[in-house]
Amino acid sequence: xxxxxxxxxxxxxxxxxxxALMLFVGVLLIPLAMTVMLSFHxxxxxxxxxxxxxxxxxxxIATDPYYAEMFWRTFRxxxxxxxxxxxxxxxxxxxxxxxxxxxKSFFLLVILGPLLISVVARTLGWALLFGGNNGLVxxxxxxxxxxxxxIPFMFTETGMVVALAxxxxxxxxxxxxxxxxxxxxxxxxxxxxxxxxPVTIVRRIIMPQIMPGVLSGAIIVFSLSAxxxxxPAIIGGRRLKVAATLAYDEFLNTLNWPLGAAVAxxxxxxxxxxxxxxxxLIERRYAEVFR
Amino acid sequence: MxxxxxxxxxxxxxxxxxxxxxxxxxxxxxxxxxGFLSLPTNGFSLxxxxxxxxxxxxxxxxxxxxxxxxxxxxxxxxxAVPAALAIARYRFRGRDALAALFxxxxxxxxVVLGIAxxxxxxxxxxxGSFAALIIAHVIIVFPFALRLTLAAATGMDRTVEMAxxxxxxxxxxxxxxxxxxxxxxxxxxxxxxxFIQSFDDLTxxxxxxxPGTETLPVRMFLYIQDNIDPLVTxxxxxxxAVTMTAxxxxxxxxxxxxxxxxKGDPGR
Numbered sequence: 001x002x003x004x005x006x007x008x009x010x011x012x013x014x015x016x017x018x019x020a021l022m023l024f025v026g027v028l029l030i031p032l033a034m035t036v037m038l039s040f041h042x043x044x045x046x047x048x049x050x051x052x053x054x055x056x057x058x059x060x061i062a063t064d065p066y067y068a069e070m071f072w073r074t075f076r077x078x079x080x081x082x083x084x085x086x087x088x089x090x091x092x093x094x095x096x097x098x099x100x101x102x103x104k105s106f107f108l109l110v111i112l113g114p115l116l117i118s119v120v121a122r123t124l125g126w127a128l129l130f131g132g133n134n135g136l137v138x139x140x141x142x143x144x145x146x147x148x149x150x151i152p153f154m155f156t157e158t159g160m161v162v163a164l165a166x167x168x169x170x171x172x173x174x175x176x177x178x179x180x181x182x183x184x185x186x187x188x189x190x191x192x193x194x195x196x197x198p199v200t201i202v203r204r205i206i207m208p209q210i211m212p213g214v215l216s217g218a219i220i221v222f223s224l225s226a227x228x229x230x231x232p233a234i235i236g237g238r239r240l241k242v243a244a245t246l247a248y249d250e251f252l253n254t255l256n257w258p259l260g261a262a263v264a265x266x267x268x269x270x271x272x273x274x275x276x277x278x279x280x281l282i283e284r285r286y287a288e289v290f291r
Numbered sequence: 292m293x294x295x296x297x298x299x300x301x302x303x304x305x306x307x308x309x310x311x312x313x314x315x316x317x318x319x320x321x322x323x324x325x326g327f328l329s330l331p332t333n334g335f336s337l338x339x340x341x342x343x344x345x346x347x348x349x350x351x352x353x354x355x356x357x358x359x360x361x362x363x364x365x366x367x368x369x370x371a372v373p374a375a376l377a378i379a380r381y382r383f384r385g386r387d388a389l390a391a392l393f394x395x396x397x398x399x400x401x402v403v404l405g406i407a408x409x410x411x412x413x414x415x416x417x418x419g420s421f422a423a424l425i426i427a428h429v430i431i432v433f434p435f436a437l438r439l440t441l442a443a444a445t446g447m448d449r450t451v452e453m454a455x456x457x458x459x460x461x462x463x464x465x466x467x468x469x470x471x472x473x474x475x476x477x478x479x480x481x482x483x484x485x486f487i488q489s490f491d492d493l494t495x496x497x498x499x500x501x502p503g504t505e506t507l508p509v510r511m512f513l514y515i516q517d518n519i520d521p522l523v524t525x526x527x528x529x530x531x532a533v534t535m536t537a538x539x540x541x542x543x544x545x546x547x548x549x550x551x552x553x554k555g556d557p558g559r
Contacts, residue, residue, distance in 0.1 A: 010383065012377070012381065013377040013378075013380075013381035013383045013386070014377075014383070016373040016374060016376055016377035017373070017374045017377045017378070017389055019369075019370050019373065019374075020370040020371065020373070020374040020393060020433070021389065021392075023370055023429070023430075024392055024393065024430070024433075027408075027411065027426055027427075027430060028395070028396070028407075028430050030411065031407035031408055031410060031411035032399075032403075032407045034407065034410050034411055034414070035403070035406055035407040035410055038410055088306065091299075091302060092302070092303065092306045095295050095299045095300075095302065095303045096303075098294065098295050098299075099295065107303075107307060109538075109542060110307060110310065110311065111306075111307065111310055113535075113538055114310060114314060116487045116491070116534055116537075116538055117314060117491070117530075117531055117534050117535075118490075118491045118493075118508055118511075118527070118530050118531070118534065119491065119493060119508075120493055120508050120511045120512050120515070120527070120530075121314070121317055121511075121527035121530055121531055122313055122314060123313075124313075124317055124511075124515060124519070124523065124524065124527055125312070125313025125314055125315075125316050125317045126313050127515075127519060128313075128316050128317065128320055128328065128519075128524070129312065129313060129316055131328070136316070163313075166309070166310065166313060169310065223398075223400075226400075227400030227401070227402055227403070228494075229401070229402050229493065229494040229497070230493050230494060230512065233512070233516070234512075234515055234516075243402075244400070244402040244494065247402055247406060248402065248497065248498070251406060251409065251498060252497075252498070257410070260406065261406060261410070264400075264402060264403045264406045265403075267400060267402070267403065268399065268400060268403045271400060272398070275398070
């Protein structure tokens with residue numbers, strides 16, 4: 001390679017990425033830094049935002065049990081949602097993968113399609129199905145004899161978990177499905193020919209191999225559920241707050257921006273730590289699967 | 292491979308019904324002839340679709356969403372196509388860090404992005420404007436535009452380009468006549484996926500939208516907060532129809548599993 005060509009090949013990639021890089025620094029990194037700074041500013045009902053450096057907002061979040069309870073609720077809902085999607089999504093992905101070609105792609109479209117349909121519309125559907133004490137879900141469960149008295153779904157954590165699990169389910173199915181694509185069907189046949197029963201095959205052959213898929217799906221579902229806004233806001237109503245809806249309230253109703261910024265910063269930091277930490281754990285544990 | 296047993300098929304049927312039920316119920320209630328929320332048991336009626344016409348704020352919000360989605364996805368591609376070509380073709384220092392930065396809007400909660408953009412645009416005096424919405428949406432749809440373009444650029448046959456260079460093509464001509472047509476399916480799919488993401492976003496947009504720049508999801512959300520009536524179900528049914536159309540087109544031209552599986556992550 002000549003000198004000139006070599007020079008071009010080191011400069012060309014930077015010239016091509018420069019516009020996008022400038023865009024990201026200008027309108028993503030700077031605003032994020034401003035938000036972190038905002039969380040250290042002071043605020044008062046009449047004086048508005050005062051650009052000073054104080055720990056007032058952080059101290060309030062650390063000491064007022066209201067915030068501890070709210071963050072605990074946020075993460076509790078996210079954990080339950082993640083468990084529900086893993087318990088139902090993983091078997092479904094496995095069943096889907098065993099279907100014949102045309103049915104497989106049809107049902108994949110049916111299950112993954114909702115991912116792209118408006119979250120507001122999907123949550124509205126759950127609000128209609130839950131609808132008070134004699135909603136469709138309760139009527140169905142009672143006529144099947146599964147429950148005696150109606151379960152309150154609207155404005156409860158139960159309802160939020162069910163609706164969130166529905167919204168997040170495609171991510172779990174997709175993640176497990178991707179793991180199943182790497183699985184060699186001959187191993188299953190080999191285990192069968194050696195006398196393993198269906199339970200043993202699932203437990204000893206399938207589970208260990210799709211576990212990385214389940215775990216990476218769990219990370220996606222957890223982080224999206226913990227920061228979800230639309231579903232908790234519509235199903236949870238105005239009283240049952242999670243981190244995202246609380247930050248929204250502070251910004252657009254109370255107008256205490258510094259406090260809202262502190263809540264958002266804490267949510268971001270907590271999620272980044274959890275996601276990066278569990279990613280590292282999974283990759284170490286399943287290094288051979290990721291190659 | 293073994294077939295699914297009856298137990299597996301029962302599980303599958305219930306699973307699919309539960310996945311479809313909320314979407315189906317919205318579309319069904321939209322056709323109710325009654326004045327309140329109910330399933331259309333006494334025949335279908337279009338009265339709630341006609342009622343949308345009497346709410347100009349929904350119509351206006353629809354056009355805002357459509358324009359915002361189309362424009363922000365297009366602008367995102369203007370930045371994403373060169374970046375994708377650089378990442379796909381060159382091994383340079385900082386490449387992985389750049390790719391991570393460009394995909395980072397997927398990792399950052401949209402509520403945090405909404406707050407950051409609100410703070411930023413108000414302090415530079417752009418608060419509540421359509422321009423601010425476009426810039427913010429360019430950032431959130433960028434990863435989708437980049438991924439699909441990157442997948443196309445990585446899988447591209449470079450020999451055609453070399454042939455064009457040997458025939459004297461270079462620079463802009465090479466890009467416009469050879470490279471772009473070759474990666475065009477990826478670019479168009481990237482645009483469609485970016486459009487859907489922009490069209491559906493609520494969490495980030497709800498912070499930035501002001502009266503006049505409210506998008507359809509924001510308008511619907513604010514409406515639902517006050518009361519749920521058949522009108523909002525008929526609006527939702529229209530939104531679902533628009534998304535389904537885009538989805539089916541995307542599936543025909545590109546394959547939905549490829550779009551959603553996000554093939555083309557750098558370093559995978």
